[in-house]
Amino acid sequence: MFITDIPFLIASFFSGDIFAVKDATQSPALWTVTLILLLAVSLGLQIIYRKYILIERHLERYIMIISYLSIGAIIFVEVIRRFVFNLQAPWSTTLPPYLFLIMAWFGCSYNVKLRTHLGFAEVRSNLPRHLQYALLWLDGILWIGFSWIVVTTSTKVIINSIANFQILLGTDSVMQWWFLMAIPLAFICLVARVIENLIIDVKNYRSGEVLIKQVAIGSGE
Numbered sequence: 001m002f003i004t005d006i007p008f009l010i011a012s013f014f015s016g017d018i019f020a021v022k023d024a025t026q027s028p029a030l031w032t033v034t035l036i037l038l039l040a041v042s043l044g045l046q047i048i049y050r051k052y053i054l055i056e057r058h059l060e061r062y063i064m065i066i067s068y069l070s071i072g073a074i075i076f077v078e079v080i081r082r083f084v085f086n087l088q089a090p091w092s093t094t095l096p097p098y099l100f101l102i103m104a105w106f107g108c109s110y111n112v113k114l115r116t117h118l119g120f121a122e123v124r125s126n127l128p129r130h131l132q133y134a135l136l137w138l139d140g141i142l143w144i145g146f147s148w149i150v151v152t153t154s155t156k157v158i159i160n161s162i163a164n165f166q167i168l169l170g171t172d173s174v175m176q177w178w179f180l181m182a183i184p185l186a187f188i189c190l191v192a193r194v195i196e197n198l199i200i201d202v203k204n205y206r207s208g209e210v211l212i213k214q215v216a217i218g219s220g221e
Helices: 002-015 018-024 029-051 053-084 095-114 129-163 182-207
Strands: none
Touching: 002 018, 002 029, 018 129, 029 053, 029 129, 029 182, 053 095, 053 182, 095 182, 129 182
């Protein structure tokens, strides 16, 4: 039974043997472990959001801006180097896609915070209040379920990348998994935002406040 594989899976992570970890993650027990970790870390991040308001407001936004500016700078500099000096860094065409991956997934978390993903506010605002509340909970459950799938599958990809010593093309020692780690981290942030929104929804429902609000894409605090 896969439940009995959980101690073996946890032990493999502490063994330091990446090949043992790779074999252990083939067990269905990985799904249980990742769900527990996803919820636990997301709740911990939610506590950090409450304590440090600047992190709550700007975490994903700054990551997106830094990634975007880095992509633009690499492209701008390398285009000049290529066509003016006939030079080009080998990694200049392989690094930007990973930076875009970071920007996209943390951007997804940010838009979940703003409720511009799966909002359907125009339709839902005309529904009965109890149905609005139920749909908000459905959104949260679907996001957590989707994030669970992404975190579990991306964990396998990351471990496989480590086991195969995959480096970023055009470099000698920059590992691919350093960038792939952005995927589970972004979806942990996303689940923290989902929990944050659900807490707000529960308070609004109990106090009689409006549940569905119109939000424009790109708007922020």
